[in-house]
Amino acid sequence: MAKIIAIHSFRGGTGKSNTTANLACLLAREGYRVGMVDTDIQSPGIHVLFDLDTNDIPYALNDYLWGKCDIARAAYDVTKTLGADATGRLFLVPSSIRAGDIARVLHYGYDVTLLKEGYRQLIRQLPLDYLFIDTHPGINEETLMSIATTDVLLIILRPDQQDYQGTAVTVEVSRQLEVPEMYIVLNKVPVRVDREALAAKAVSAYDCPVVGVLPHDEDMLDLGSSGIFSLRYPDHIISREMRRIVQRLTP
């Protein structure tokens, strides 16, 4: 049975899209059929990592939500990102970056229950082993819907007090929605910090497993939002941590 994995963070800029892309790529390289949905309709970003120009594509998630198309029509095969030797497949459902589309969502909203139906259709039609949902930061109807739908929730946070506080809220709300599996990933951790000690603190603060502690790294910044870090630098500590997370997500 397919697994839905939602990636959430309380604030923006935690590296949510980047982590989603890296985990999805690593899973697809292992031979799985993997999909990604960018539900951050207000500030989409993940498509950049896959060289997908949303101006050139006929359909996006927005079109599905407004009933213009089937969701599978908005899914694009980005398997070529993985390199020649990849055995799995990778699909991306981007959000539109057209200013008009974004404004329309902000103004009229959309029926969030359609998201849940969309995920189901994607899994069946493509078909998929794993579906990653890149959520909008913070808690609103759309993210709550994703949390209520997902099998696995990955909460990403940076080591600062605002993220610590916000994550506590997310964890509590997610518990009430009975998310089957919930994990914490600490991202952009300064190099000087003892990562194991920080992980232990987080485990006791949230009573939730910490599956990865990713150091803050200049290489990652240099790469910016173009390219998949764990594919380009497979031996880097960040890439190793990513693979460890993937191991926790696979049987």
Place this chain on the structure above:
Amino acid sequence: MIGCGWGLVYGVLNSLSNIMLLPSAPFISIRPQIALPMAVGILLNPPAGFVVGFIGNMIGDGISGFGIWKFWNWHLANGLMGFIPGLIRYFGIVKIGTVREFGILQMSVVLASGIAVAFAVLLDVCFLHHMTFPSSFPSWILPAFLTDAVNGFVLVPVILLAFRKILLTLEIRTICLVTILLLLAVFSTAVSITLSILDDLVSQEAVIENFYIAGIVSVFLLVVGFLASVVFVRRFTDPVIRMSRASQEVESGHYDLSLLDPVSSRNDELGRLSRVLQKMAKTVQERERSLRQQVQDLQIKIDRKRKDEEVREIVETDYFRELKKKAKAFRSS
């Protein structure tokens, strides 16, 4: 070649000083230039020192009309005076920066004068017979030894200092100051004695007059010596006081040691100590800052009350209640 050049200089200086004869020593002049062959021997090598001494004495005798070869034993003696101090390099002394090295230098100078004079006298006794022994002891031997030893002792360090062969470390500064004070004491004694010699001291008035002059000279030298000591002691203790204050600063958690900047710019042991202190303080400061930051980073503080409020705001909405009911159905479908 360089040796010959300096030998010429030494020779001319010799001929000039040959007119400044020491009192009651008819053949021995005051010869500050003896420091020249000694310094050349130390700065270049022993043979160069020998050449300067030997040729110089020969030229000096020639110009003064004594005849080039008449006192050949003294040519050899002057050569030895340049040769012997140069040997200190074979005792591992390249630069002079400690009291031990300074001591060996001064000993070599005095020793060279003694050996050289004894050697000249020995040659005279054996071959030349200009002197009669022991009657020439006060008129030849002793004055020759004294002028060479004292002049070398005072002036060789000055020359070596100018050529940076002597390093101005704290040890050297200290021993130099002590030496200068000693010399002042010796000089004041010498002045009083010389004054007594110059007068025939027949009258009581003359004795008293000399007594006062000697007293004035002593007081003058005492004041000069004391002022010199004060300046030196201040220069010596100020860095130590600053460093003591700096370590107190560090102890109380202040790591800005800019008060040590003037000490750190010194080129001696205190300068090195001060630079190490400043560097250490910086290291400690950085380490402490990074430790404090690590502890800060490791603290996950959660305001439970605020969290509960925010959670309540979310879960008490109708949307959430509805969603919660559906969630189970969503996942099983």
